[in-house]
Amino acid sequence: MPVGRDTIVATVLLFHSVHGLRPAVHAAADRLREAGHTVHVPDLYDGRVAGSVEDGRDIEEAIGHEELLKRAVAAAAPHSEGGLVYAGFSLGAALAQNLALADAQARGLLLLHGTSDLPDDAAVDDLPVQLHVADPDPFETHDWLNAWYLRMRRAGADVEVFRHRGAGHLYTDPELPDHDAEAAEATWRTALGFLADVAPA
Numbered sequence: 001m002p003v004g005r006d007t008i009v010a011t012v013l014l015f016h017s018v019h020g021l022r023p024a025v026h027a028a029a030d031r032l033r034e035a036g037h038t039v040h041v042p043d044l045y046d047g048r049v050a051g052s053v054e055d056g057r058d059i060e061e062a063i064g065h066e067e068l069l070k071r072a073v074a075a076a077a078p079h080s081e082g083g084l085v086y087a088g089f090s091l092g093a094a095l096a097q098n099l100a101l102a103d104a105q106a107r108g109l110l111l112l113h114g115t116s117d118l119p120d121d122a123a124v125d126d127l128p129v130q131l132h133v134a135d136p137d138p139f140e141t142h143d144w145l146n147a148w149y150l151r152m153r154r155a156g157a158d159v160e161v162f163r164h165r166g167a168g169h170l171y172t173d174p175e176l177p178d179h180d181a182e183a184a185e186a187t188w189r190t191a192l193g194f195l196a197d198v199a200p201a
Helices: 023-034 053-063 065-076 091-102 142-155 181-198
Strands: 011-015 038-040 085-089 108-112 128-135 158-165
Touching (some): 011 023, 011 091, 085 091, 091 108, 108 181, 128 142, 128 181, 142 158, 158 181
Parallel strands (some): 108 128, 128 158
């Protein structure tokens, strides 16, 4: 659908999962662009892509968490001044959360399939946060998510959590066994509404 001249759009930094920059990540970025948003999709793995979680973790460990975080910060730096919506899939969601909580100009945080622990001194000013996870999810258990939600609220975030019953962990990727088309479609519809709400006025 064409975007009208007066349409308000967000600038999104979208981080890939432990699988790397797969076609599904590009497809997601294109979907957000079709709604008028500006989307940047950094490749934190330097072109490497994993077919399994195990292979992805091998790449992640070879690069190292600190180096991945440095690469994520470097990817954000050219765009953060205007106010970014940080977003990501699983591992990428954890990185997005870390960056958003440290960026006073962040406009929003869109988490798909993942979260991260919060530092005790985390504090934000009504940061809009939307999380989509499978229910149940072996990597994001109910106890963990309940504690995460309370800590995010205590930090000052405005949090929405959407749990998609029966879906696999990375259910938005149509090329993975976790895929759930109905849950994926519901997620993108809701996420687009979220982005429209957090776009600059």
